[in-house]
Amino acid sequence: MSETGSIGAVIVAAGRGERAGNRQDGPKQYRSIGGRAVLARTLEAFRNNPQIAKTVVVIHRDDHELFTRAIEQTDGPGSLIVVEGGAERQQSVLNGLEALESAKLGHVLIHDGVRPFVSNELIDRVIGTLQSGEQAALPVIAVSDTLKKSEAAKHVDGTVPRSGLYGAQTPQGFSYRDILDAHRAAAEANKSDFTDDCSIAEWVGLPVALIDGEPENVKLTTARDINVADEKLTFATAGTHLPDVRTGNGYDVHALVAGDHVTLCGVDIPHDHGLSGHSDADVALHALTDALLATCGLGDIGDHFPPSDSQWAGASSHIFLEHAAGLVAENGGTVMNADVTLICEAPKIGPHRADMRSKLAEILGIAVERCSVKATTNEKIGFIGRREGIAAIATATVIYRSNPNG
Ligand SMILES: Nc1ccn([C@@H]2O[C@H](COP(=O)(O)OP(=O)(O)OP(=O)(O)O)[C@@H](O)[C@H]2O)c(=O)n1
Numbered sequence: 323m324s325e326t327g328s329i330g331a332v333i334v335a336a337g338r339g340e341r342a343g344n345r346q347d348g349p350k351q352y353r354s355i356g357g358r359a360v361l362a363r364t365l366e367a368f369r370n371n372p373q374i375a376k377t378v379v380v381i382h383r384d385d386h387e388l389f390t391r392a393i394e395q396t397d398g399p400g401s402l403i404v405v406e407g408g409a410e411r412q413q414s415v416l417n418g419l420e421a422l423e424s425a426k427l428g429h430v431l432i433h434d435g436v437r438p439f440v441s442n443e444l445i446d447r448v449i450g451t452l453q454s455g456e457q458a459a460l461p462v463i464a465v466s467d468t469l470k471k472s473e474a475a476k477h478v479d480g481t482v483p484r485s486g487l488y489g490a491q492t493p494q495g496f497s498y499r500d501i502l503d504a505h506r507a508a509a510e511a512n513k514s515d516f517t518d519d520c521s522i523a524e525w526v527g528l529p530v531a532l533i534d535g536e537p538e539n540v541k542l543t544t545a546r547d548i549n550v551a552d553e554k555l556t557f558a559t560a561g562t563h564l565p566d567v568r569t570g571n572g573y574d575v576h577a578l579v580a581g582d583h584v585t586l587c588g589v590d591i592p593h594d595h596g597l598s599g600h601s602d603a604d605v606a607l608h609a610l611t612d613a614l615l616a617t618c619g620l621g622d623i624g625d626h627f628p629p630s631d632s633q634w635a636g637a638s639s640h641i642f643l644e645h646a647a648g649l650v651a652e653n654g655g656t657v658m659n660a661d662v663t664l665i666c667e668a669p670k671i672g673p674h675r676a677d678m679r680s681k682l683a684e685i686l687g688i689a690v691e692r693c694s695v696k697a698t699t700n701e702k703i704g705f706i707g708r709r710e711g712i713a714a715i716a717t718a719t720v721i722y723r724s725n726p727n728g
């Protein structure tokens with residue numbers, strides 16, 4: 323295909339995701355669904371389509387770090403162009419289109435970074451419509467609910483006939499030059515209230531062809547949308563609706579000795595003592611490793627990493643948890659949740675809880691919502707109460723596609 327006729331994509335991901343709620347792990351496009359960031363999945367969908375020659379992703383200026391982490395969950399950045407977005411979606415799209423100007427595209431597809439379930443067939447359908455001569459292609463779903471109108475959102479003012487009404491999806495496809503000119507004209511006219519790109523095409527008088535959208539191609543807008551997407555992908559990985567659910571628990575304890583920090587759930591915490599014992603003596607990761615191994619009856623951490631083996635002295639305990647998670651996966655298991663309780667008088671766990679949960683999520687490759695870290699003191703009773711040691715109890719739940727021991 324000649325350079326002039328090639329097809330580009332603009333993926334907008336610079337929004338703040340206000341309706342999904344602000345959270346520590348960033349706006350919705352960086353939340354984990356089925357173990358990978360929403361945006362990583364969306365970008366992969368476009369990368370996997372051989373017809374797309376050039377892709378630009380538009381991100382928020384504060385999100386470079388989050389974006390780098392999301393990209394690590396794909397095959398890498400490749401020739402992806404990254405630009406910063408604006409205050410409104412419309413501005414973000416324009417920035418993305420401008421960044422593609424030197425690519426001499428024939429057509430461009432504009433897509434929401436938060437529609438990760440876009441299928442290859444839908445991308446092909448949009449491209450096919452453009453290649454058949456249409457100037458703009460819009461995937462839609464006919465409205466199927468009865469529509470009510472209400473100004474005050476209290477009582478119904480009337481019923482809107484739904485015939486001829488459609489919900490608009492992305493990717494929306496255009497002749498590159500037409501949509502760039504239309505966006506520039508809208509910016510020049512200070513019109514900034516367009517919620518999709520076809521509205522801008524309509525505003526400049528371009529004909530927009532309707533094509534079939536896909537019900538699965540939802541826009542993740544609310545926290546519920548994200549939870550539903552995570553469940554859908556997690557169950558798809560588990561590959562079953564009659565799950566073989568296994569629960570495992572683990573317990574570990576290590577002595578407090580002279581030192582200046584402890585490592586718990588993979589997080590280094592400054593402390594007036596250190597922990598002694600196997601590897602970095604991270605009781606939490608050791609207990610959780612045992613809990614995971616228990617779900618498939620594969621013994622305990624000592625069987626896999628004997629304390630007598632000097633290669634594990636001082637080792638970082640995430641190696642053990644990763645290994646256990648790998649065995650679970652090899653046996654057809656999907657980790658549904660991990661729960662750790664730390665039992666210690668000090669240090670305080672609360673300030674580190676979020677980092678610990680993120681660390682567990684990262685090691686296990688699951689959403690942070692599926693990881694829990696709790697702490698309790700031992701009410702100054704016994705060896706823990708006397709600050710002689712720290713203990714951890716862990717529970718893991720895993721769904722197996724088939725009997726792991728069968
Ligand atoms: N200034 C903006 C606003 C939105 N978007 C992107 O446009 C897509 C669809 O927007 P929406 O679902 O409305 O996302 P947000 O604007 O992030 O959500 P909210 O309105 O709840 O804050 C998202 O991929 C979002 O990241 C963008 O690139 N730049």
Ligand SMILES: C[C@](O)(CO)[C@H](O)COP(=O)(O)O
Nearest residue numbers: 411434490491492517518541
């Ligand atoms: C472009 C869009 O996805 C079409 O449905 C949608 O309009 C963008 O989301 P927003 O919530 O309107 O910003």
